[in-house]
Amino acid sequence: MQKRLANWGNYPAITSEESAYSQEEQLRSFVVANHGFIARGNGRCYGDASLGKHSLSMLKYDNILSFDTVAGVLETQAGVTLDQILDIIVPKGWFLPVTPGTKFITVGGAVASDVHGKNHHVDGAFSGHIIDMDVITGDGTTITCSPSRHTDLYWATCGGMGLTGVITRVKFGLKKIETAYIKQKQIKARNLEEVVRLFEEYKHYTYSMAWIDCLQKGDAFGRSILIVGEHATKEDLNAKQGQAPLQQPAKPRLTVPFNLPSFILNTFTVKAFNWLYYGKNFKKEINNVVPYEPFFYPLDAILHWNRGYGKAGFIQYQFVLPLEQKEGLIAILRRISDKGWGSFLAVLKVFGRQESLISFPMEGYTLALDFPVRKGLFAFLDELDDIVLQYGGRLYLSKDARMKQDVFWKSYPHADRFAEIVQTYNPGKRFESLQSERLSLTK
Amino acid sequence: MPTILLLGAGSDMAIAIARRFAAAQYDIQLAGRQVAALQPLQQDLRIRYGITATVHHFDATAYDTHVAFYGELPVKPDITLCAFGYLGDQEKAQQDWQEAARILQANFTGAVSILNVVANDYETRKAGMIIGISSVAGERGRQSNYIYGSAKAGFTAYLSGLRNRLFRSGVHVMSVQPGFVNTQMTQHLNLPPLLTAQPELVAGAVFKAVRSRKNVLYVKWPWKYIMLIIKLIPEFIFKKLKL
Ligand SMILES: Cc1cc2nc3c(=O)[nH]c(=O)nc-3n(C[C@H](O)[C@H](O)[C@H](O)COP(=O)(O)OP(=O)(O)OC[C@H]3O[C@@H](n4cnc5c(N)ncnc54)[C@H](O)[C@@H]3O)c2cc1C
Ligand SMILES: NC(=O)c1ccc[n+]([C@@H]2O[C@H](COP(=O)([O-])OP(=O)(O)OC[C@H]3O[C@@H](n4cnc5c(N)ncnc54)[C@H](OP(=O)(O)O)[C@@H]3O)[C@@H](O)[C@H]2O)c1
Numbered sequence: 001m002q003k004r005l006a007n008w009g010n011y012p013a014i015t016s017e018e019s020a021y022s023q024e025e026q027l028r029s030f031v032v033a034n035h036g037f038i039a040r041g042n043g044r045c046y047g048d049a050s051l052g053k054h055s056l057s058m059l060k061y062d063n064i065l066s067f068d069t070v071a072g073v074l075e076t077q078a079g080v081t082l083d084q085i086l087d088i089i090v091p092k093g094w095f096l097p098v099t100p101g102t103k104f105i106t107v108g109g110a111v112a113s114d115v116h117g118k119n120h121h122v123d124g125a126f127s128g129h130i131i132d133m134d135v136i137t138g139d140g141t142t143i144t145c146s147p148s149r150h151t152d153l154y155w156a157t158c159g160g161m162g163l164t165g166v167i168t169r170v171k172f173g174l175k176k177i178e179t180a181y182i183k184q185k186q187i188k189a190r191n192l193e194e195v196v197r198l199f200e201e202y203k204h205y206t207y208s209m210a211w212i213d214c215l216q217k218g219d220a221f222g223r224s225i226l227i228v229g230e231h232a233t234k235e236d237l238n239a240k241q242g243q244a245p246l247q248q249p250a251k252p253r254l255t256v257p258f259n260l261p262s263f264i265l266n267t268f269t270v271k272a273f274n275w276l277y278y279g280k281n282f283k284k285e286i287n288n289v290v291p292y293e294p295f296f297y298p299l300d301a302i303l304h305w306n307r308g309y310g311k312a313g314f315i316q317y318q319f320v321l322p323l324e325q326k327e328g329l330i331a332i333l334r335r336i337s338d339k340g341w342g343s344f345l346a347v348l349k350v351f352g353r354q355e356s357l358i359s360f361p362m363e364g365y366t367l368a369l370d371f372p373v374r375k376g377l378f379a380f381l382d383e384l385d386d387i388v389l390q391y392g393g394r395l396y397l398s399k400d401a402r403m404k405q406d407v408f409w410k411s412y413p414h415a416d417r418f419a420e421i422v423q424t425y426n427p428g429k430r431f432e433s434l435q436s437e438r439l440s441l442t443k
Numbered sequence: 444m445p446t447i448l449l450l451g452a453g454s455d456m457a458i459a460i461a462r463r464f465a466a467a468q469y470d471i472q473l474a475g476r477q478v479a480a481l482q483p484l485q486q487d488l489r490i491r492y493g494i495t496a497t498v499h500h501f502d503a504t505a506y507d508t509h510v511a512f513y514g515e516l517p518v519k520p521d522i523t524l525c526a527f528g529y530l531g532d533q534e535k536a537q538q539d540w541q542e543a544a545r546i547l548q549a550n551f552t553g554a555v556s557i558l559n560v561v562a563n564d565y566e567t568r569k570a571g572m573i574i575g576i577s578s579v580a581g582e583r584g585r586q587s588n589y590i591y592g593s594a595k596a597g598f599t600a601y602l603s604g605l606r607n608r609l610f611r612s613g614v615h616v617m618s619v620q621p622g623f624v625n626t627q628m629t630q631h632l633n634l635p636p637l638l639t640a641q642p643e644l645v646a647g648a649v650f651k652a653v654r655s656r657k658n659v660l661y662v663k664w665p666w667k668y669i670m671l672i673i674k675l676i677p678e679f680i681f682k683k684l685k686l
Pocket of ligand 2: 452477501504526530553576577578579621623626628
């Protein structure tokens with residue numbers, strides 16, 4: 001069926017022929033019979049990675065195949081979303097080993113972007129927890145790969161943006177929890193120096209991230225709130241929470257019904273942040289125990305908040321710089337702050353070391369913020385790209401909708417090897433997206 | 444726990460219906476031609492909902508197997524729902540009897556064959572409910588799909604006769620007229636969004652209609668009125684329309 005498709009940033013938007021199947025044999029027939037299409041999960045990447053003139057929606061391929069509640073191992077078809085998984089595993093005392101900032105993504109998307117969470121410095125990326133997975137490759141065969149079987153396919157599929165084939169089945173390990181709650185600590189930092197120091201000080205915490213106010217200048221440049229957390233034990237809960245430790249209280253959801261002019265979202269976040277920062281109850285540090293949802297998925301409480309950026313859409317700009325390049329971070333943040341085009345808030349996280357072929361994370365600092373699409377934006381982002389390159393960093397393909405080819409090829413050290421493996425399993429551009437065309441990832 | 448038998452369980456509508464009923468703690472019997480393809484769904488239903496799900500081989504056009512198929516079910520279902528069907532290619536069916544026969548059998552004779560067996564059992568037990576997924580295409584023949592439409596018309600008439608017959612035995616029969624639904628069957632078509640339901644919407648409507656023992660269910664309300672109007676057009680005008 002012809003559909004108007006866009007990912008989370010609403011840029012770019014295209015008309016695409018969409019197909020969807022619920023059975024493996026149907027997927028295989030589709031793969032063999034078609035060319036120039038791309039697998040699509042829940043469209044939560046921001047840019048053009050899962051967009052193409054023809055897309056294969058995986059959302060109907062969504063069965064849970066096995067759940068070992070003793071060992072904590074889950075096996076699912078690729079179209080199952082993390083929110084469905086949480087509903088099943090949390091009541092049984094298990095949690096996702098790694099989760100991004102939204103639970104509305106598919107397992108296939110988690111693998112293809114090799115997603116990271118607030119625990120990257122401790123638990124690594126999603127790929128580190130995969131036991132094995134199946135991929136339908138270009139000739140229509142299903143290949144089971146893992147860190148020890150068909151390793152070339154395995155490593156090129158983790159973070160490979162759907163270009164090695166259609167991921168159909170994934171088996172991965174879960175994390176044991178005692179409760180559905182998180183014991184969190186929120187700490188105010190006066191400026192960037194301080195937050196960087198705090199990250200270092202609190203690096204033994206499993207989860208950490210910071211909201212940075214991008215508009216402050218002078219002494220308060222980089223003023224932020226660091227949030228760290230651990231899964232709460234039963235002893236951490238109050239009496240009410242303790243009655244059903246693995247259940248979280250139900251919350252209503254709000255929806256942004258249509259595209260709003262983009263200043264509204266900024267006004268809203270400015271207010272929310274200032275309320276947190278200056279609120280009279282807010283000391284230097286707050287400690288409390290909260291359900292996992294507001295901790296991991298604060299933005300999911302407002303469905304379709306992306307529409308708050310208006311019709312033209314937005315770019316989420318996310319880069320990573322090596323740990324020692326703190327001046328790079330300062331330089332980029334300063335450019336962003338001077339320009340004043342970005343969202344008021346940015347997210348800062350620390351990555352630990354990760355061996356990978358094409359995954360985004362590397363040991364260092366990663367910063368993400370939104371830029372509503374406007375005239376001149378892409379030229380400005382090109383300038384930022386240059387600084388990122390200069391400091392040895394790179395951009396997240398899953399958020400990208402506009403980077404130039406050479407930026408990609410210069411910044412991903414194993415890009416050539418990746419392209420070679422893609423060529424083996426995907427000759428003749430059977431799997432192809434707007435992004436793979438733009439960056440020339442397939443031949 | 445009550446049990447529902449889904450005939451043609453691999454259909455997108457049946458999958459959504461299976462999940463809806465399993466969520467309400469029904470046990471599910473999945474029946475279809477491709478047993479292996481139904482196993483992932485069976486696992487899924489067990490894991491998500493903690494219910495009993497079983498898989499059974501069933502071919503609607505293998506008429507002489509139907510008595511044995513029903514006889515061998517481990518539990519006699521409280522509800523039997525007929526979801527199999529085949530849209531086919533109208534132009535091909537005009538030329539090629541094989542295609543026409545396939546359409547007639549998958550949408551009509553196959554259903555009559557299996558539902559006769561189920562109906563007789565329910566009648567003697569004075570319990571049970573039969574649900575047939577028919578189509579608005581059966582309400583008036585149109586040049587673009589009258590072979591499928593006539594098979595569905597036959598099925599609709601069969602269901603209404605069955606409803607009439609079984610009423611006295613306390614067995615309820617429901618006909619579902621889904622309108623356009625976004626499924627495998629229609630994915631090559633560009634359907635008007637406002638008149639097209641998602642399979643989950645159909646499933647929710649069927650579940651609700653089971654509780655209220657509805658006779659004829661139109662999933663999206665405009666369809667009831669669209670079909671009313673279509674049926675009111677005088678034949679001398681209708682035959683000239685390009686529909
Ligand atoms: C609010 C928000 C917060 C986020 N936070 C984070 C975060 O903290 N960390 C992080 O890493 N990411 C984050 N993301 C990005 C998101 O996790 C990734 O983009 C993820 O890949 C989206 O998955 P999806 O199922 O929506 O897939 P899509 O967005 O539809 O596709 C993403 C990529 O996966 C490929 N793909 C999907 N399914 C398959 C399949 N079955 N086989 C082969 N390829 C497939 C597509 O081709 C595409 O290249 C966030 C996104 C949002 C909207
Ligand atoms: N989609 C619509 O817009 C729409 C509208 C009105 C009515 N309907 C009706 O709704 C019902 C469900 O359709 P759907 O849209 O969900 O279609 P679907 O996904 O295409 O499913 C059709 C199913 O019928 C099965 N089937 C075909 N012939 C069979 C046979 N001889 N024996 C057993 N099973 C057989 C197929 O099984 P295999 O997997 O073995 O092929 C398939 O699972 C059908 O009766 C259809 O006519 C659909």
